[in-house]
Amino acid sequence: MLNNITTEAANEPLLSLNNTRLSYQGVAVLQDITLTIAAGERVALVGRSGSGKSTLLKHLRSLLAQQVAWCPQQPGLVPMLSGYHNIYMGGLARRSAFYNVCNLIKPLATPRAEIAKLANQLDIDDQLLKRVDNLSGGQQQRIAIGRALYQQQKIFLGDEPVSALDSFHAYSVLSLLIHYHDTVILALHDTEQARKVCNRIIGLKGGRIAFDLPSELVSCEQLNTLYCSE
Amino acid sequence: MMTRPVNFLNTPRQLSFALALAAIACLLFADLDISANQAGRELLRMGQGLIAPNFWSLSTIAHSAFTTLAFALQGMALAATAGFALALLYRFAAVRGFCAFIRAIHELFWALIFIQLFGLSPLAGLLAIALPYAGTLAKIYGELFEETDAAPRNNLLRSAGFSAFVYTTLPLALRPMLQYTSYRFECAIRSSIVLGFIGLPTLGYHLETALGNGQYNDAAALLYVLLAIVVSLRWWLKKALFPFFLLAACIYLPPTGQFNWANILRFFSEDIIPAPLRHSVSIDFAALVNWLCLLWQQQIAPGVVSTLILSQSALLLTAALSLCWFPLNSKQFFSPLKRSVGDGFLIIARTLPEYLLAFIGLLLLGPSMLPAILALGLHNGAIIAHLLGRFSGNIALRDDACTGKNRYFYEVLPRVYRQFLALLLYRWEVIMRETAILGILGIGTLGFYIDSAFEEFRFDRAMLLIGCAAFLNMGVDGLAHWLRKRLHLNTTPETL
Numbered sequence: 216m217l218n219n220i221t222t223e224a225a226n227e228p229l230l231s232l233n234n235t236r237l238s239y240q241g242v243a244v245l246q247d248i249t250l251t252i253a254a255g256e257r258v259a260l261v262g263r264s265g266s267g268k269s270t271l272l273k274h275l276r277s278l279l280a281q282q283v284a285w286c287p288q289q290p291g292l293v294p295m296l297s298g299y300h301n302i303y304m305g306g307l308a309r310r311s312a313f314y315n316v317c318n319l320i321k322p323l324a325t326p327r328a329e330i331a332k333l334a335n336q337l338d339i340d341d342q343l344l345k346r347v348d349n350l351s352g353g354q355q356q357r358i359a360i361g362r363a364l365y366q367q368q369k370i371f372l373g374d375e376p377v378s379a380l381d382s383f384h385a386y387s388v389l390s391l392l393i394h395y396h397d398t399v400i401l402a403l404h405d406t407e408q409a410r411k412v413c414n415r416i417i418g419l420k421g422g423r424i425a426f427d428l429p430s431e432l433v434s435c436e437q438l439n440t441l442y443c444s445e
Numbered sequence: 446m447m448t449r450p451v452n453f454l455n456t457p458r459q460l461s462f463a464l465a466l467a468a469i470a471c472l473l474f475a476d477l478d479i480s481a482n483q484a485g486r487e488l489l490r491m492g493q494g495l496i497a498p499n500f501w502s503l504s505t506i507a508h509s510a511f512t513t514l515a516f517a518l519q520g521m522a523l524a525a526t527a528g529f530a531l532a533l534l535y536r537f538a539a540v541r542g543f544c545a546f547i548r549a550i551h552e553l554f555w556a557l558i559f560i561q562l563f564g565l566s567p568l569a570g571l572l573a574i575a576l577p578y579a580g581t582l583a584k585i586y587g588e589l590f591e592e593t594d595a596a597p598r599n600n601l602l603r604s605a606g607f608s609a610f611v612y613t614t615l616p617l618a619l620r621p622m623l624q625y626t627s628y629r630f631e632c633a634i635r636s637s638i639v640l641g642f643i644g645l646p647t648l649g650y651h652l653e654t655a656l657g658n659g660q661y662n663d664a665a666a667l668l669y670v671l672l673a674i675v676v677s678l679r680w681w682l683k684k685a686l687f688p689f690f691l692l693a694a695c696i697y698l699p700p701t702g703q704f705n706w707a708n709i710l711r712f713f714s715e716d717i718i719p720a721p722l723r724h725s726v727s728i729d730f731a732a733l734v735n736w737l738c739l740l741w742q743q744q745i746a747p748g749v750v751s752t753l754i755l756s757q758s759a760l761l762l763t764a765a766l767s768l769c770w771f772p773l774n775s776k777q778f779f780s781p782l783k784r785s786v787g788d789g790f791l792i793i794a795r796t797l798p799e800y801l802l803a804f805i806g807l808l809l810l811g812p813s814m815l816p817a818i819l820a821l822g823l824h825n826g827a828i829i830a831h832l833l834g835r836f837s838g839n840i841a842l843r844d845d846a847c848t849g850k851n852r853y854f855y856e857v858l859p860r861v862y863r864q865f866l867a868l869l870l871y872r873w874e875v876i877m878r879e880t881a882i883l884g885i886l887g888i889g890t891l892g893f894y895i896d897s898a899f900e901e902f903r904f905d906r907a908m909l910l911i912g913c914a915a916f917l918n919m920g921v922d923g924l925a926h927w928l929r930k931r932l933h934l935n936t937t938p939e940t941l
Contacts, residue, residue, distance in 0.1 A: 281602055291596030295616050304601055307608040315608040359600075366602050 229254045229370070229398060230278050239270045246422050252400065254369075257393060259409035259430075260402045262419035262441050268402035271419070272374050275400060281308075284366040284396065286373040290359035294348035298339065298358045301347055302330050305365030333361050336391055338384065352379045360388055364395055371396040375404060386411070406438045455931055457866055464869075468761030471754040475818070480811030487809050494661025501663050505651065510670050513647040514690075515698035516567070516637040520574025521630050522691050527575065528582025533610075535587025544587075548580030549918035552636045553800075553882045553892075554911050556643055557899050561716075562709050563702030570645045571700050574636050578629060585625050586618070593617040627682065631675055635798040638671060642800060643885070652801065656808060668797075675796045716904040740906060745913055748884070748891040752917065755814050755890055756873075756880040759821035763876065764869055766826025767833060768858070771865075774834025777842065777857050788834070794827035799879045803886055817883045817890075821876055829868045837861045867934035870925040877921045881914045891917070 231251040236243055245267040252258060252275075260268045269288060276285055284305070292301045300319065303326055307315055318326060334340040337357045342350055347358055356379040363371065371392050377385040385405075389412045392399055403409045409416050409430070416433045418425040418441045426437055454460055481487070500506060534540045556573035563569045598604045598613040641649020648667050655664035682690075715723060721732035772778040773787025799820045806816025840860050846852060884892025891914045898907035928934075 285600055285602075287596070287600055289596060291594075291600045293597045293613050293616050295619070296612070300612065304597075304609075304612050307601060307606075307612060308603040310608075312607045312611075316611055319611060362600070368602075 227254045230275060237267065237270050237274050244270050244422055248424060250417065250424065250427060254398050256398055256415055257413040258400045258415045258417060259413035260417050260419060261406055261409050261438065264404070266419040267422060268419060269374050272372055272400065272402055276372050279370060282368055283370040283372045284363040284368040286360055286363035286376040288374040290355045292347045292355060292358060295346060298343045298345060298347050298350065299330055301358050302333065302361040302365050305362040306367065330365065333364055337361055337388065356380060357388065369396060370398040373401045375402055378404065454928070457862055457932060460866060460928060460932060465761060468757045471757040475754050475758050475814045477815045478813045479815065480813065481809060484809045491661045494665040497662055498665035498669055499662035500666045506666065506670055509646060509648045509651055510674060511697055513634060513637045514674065515694035516570045516574060516640065516647060517630060517633040518691050518694040519571045519700055520578060520637070521633045523571065523575035524578035524582055525626055527579035528586055531579065531583035532586035532590060535583060544580040544583045545919050545922065546915055548577045549915040549922070550577060550911055551878045551882045552577050553639060553643060553885065554895060554914065556640055561712055561904065563704070565644050566702040567698050567700050568702030570640050573640060574633055578633060582626065582629065586622055589618040589621050590614050623684065630682065631678060634675060639798050639800045649801070653804065656804060672793060672796055676792065712904065717908045719905045740909065744894040744910065747889060748894045748910065749913060749917060752877070752880050752890040755817055755888065756877045758814070759818045759876050759880065760873060762818055762822030763825040763829065763872060766822050767829035767865065770826060770830035771833040771837060772853065774831050775837040777837055777840065777852065788831060791827045791831045794823050795831060797824065799824045800883065803883050807886055812887050814888055817888050821879060825872045825876055829865070829872060832868055833861055833865055836864050863934055866932065867929060870929050870934065873925045874918055874922040877918050
């Protein structure tokens, strides 16, 4: 069924970069980036740390401003608020300021039910009412994913969204992301996850795109060369 | 051609040297005479009063204590609300300028203005506290909002707007905001006491009477009540109880004023218009220039000069005292028991308003700049010493670090010196503001001329002089801000 979406939507380009050069803090990290991503694709960006995955993702987010659910590498939560409120923040733009303020003072029934369901799927329902600075790194990461899911967009951009989770939780969270979004673009350091979850893998090395292939055509050697130094 | 030296005033050493030099130059011109010949005997009588306080009328003392608190509570509630609203708009230069202006005018000057408008009423006192405090709180809140971590906000779908603000920026800034607000509440109690010196029925009103008449036993009772209120704040002023206290304050002292609309209208349309422009259809420039020149020669220039002389001298004394005193509250020098005694002294010196200290100093030493310099130095020196002592506690010294004087000069002082300069630059503007109002006690600073203008019902002069005092403060505030940035000194707001 997932393949269906891919083929149906493949001819509808979501975004394209042409010979783009991107810099991070004034230093060019990516050059000659040419790629087109269509709606319905599940793309993994792989490469060593510092290869420019985050820079590319941030740029893609800026191109699709306010249409993407965004999950950054650092959770960036508000430490003194509960997990519930941090997840609710994903939906702030859907509701009036008055409703949001009321919900901050006392959680309201509708969002409470919605977020309880999400939390159950993320396996953090027992942590929802704690201040997030009391949670472990993995729990905080799942709260951040909850916040991104609650943004309820069709496109998901995630920068190492499951890096702090054990393998079991990582796969269940990744399949949740795929279930809720048409298009998924993830930076992943775990190539096994990339292969299993995504249908297209883009390898970054030396500030350029090393390869850009469907998952099933990517060989182990290709992946290995990404991680070894020249 | 000479090029401007680029390394001017950009090290702590140069800044300290420049400030000290300016202060010593000012001291040469300062009037430091001791004209009272019985200072010793008077001091002895005051000491006797402190030993045997006389609670002459419990109901009067209680009433003035509650009134003092009611002004402070209502003033702070209004100031915090208005300050919060202004802080939301703090990115606009016009709002920042407005806030800088209203906080540059001392609450006593605001009180003199509001008493003209609303009579000697609760409303006048409440607004006098609320207005300058709103300006200060807006600045602090605004800066705290700017300093919050931007990441949570940037991760949202829409990072602008009120909803994003209340979910990210506000919770992130709330704790330091509340801390600073409760520190300002203590300041508001001091301000409320000082308002008594110009006629509002707070503790200061009875203090002035008792001290002026030499009834030191009565004054001591009031002083002890004042200290008890401020020292006990931490036990009873709880966030959750604040609405209850505020309600009680509003019932005890309803914020009403005497609204005489004709009077208020005349104040704005006539009284504060420069005299040569009143009742004239066309603007008579010659008369206006003449009026300004005369005012400049006779009041503004001498007022500004003595304000500068006094405040710079007081700044030097503040610096010296804070460096001498900070070990009293430092765990690098004293055991917790000795430190609590030392900090107790600092807390008492900090709790007594400068205005009250200067009033007592004038009684003892006679009219000159000396009592004002001592009062400002004592109060502000104690504040900086308390904060610096606490700051020095965070330094981790090696186990075999030297002790005593060597520890002070070689280990601790070099490490706290930049923090000391940052705090001193913060107090600079406060000292300047206070210097101006000490003129009301008869020292020739701007406040003297402002008070005289109010007494003579020359409100046009009073407004111009208050404007001058405000711009002087804004100038010093700007200079201190520039120096702090130039020397990369800590810019987080001081809290107690």
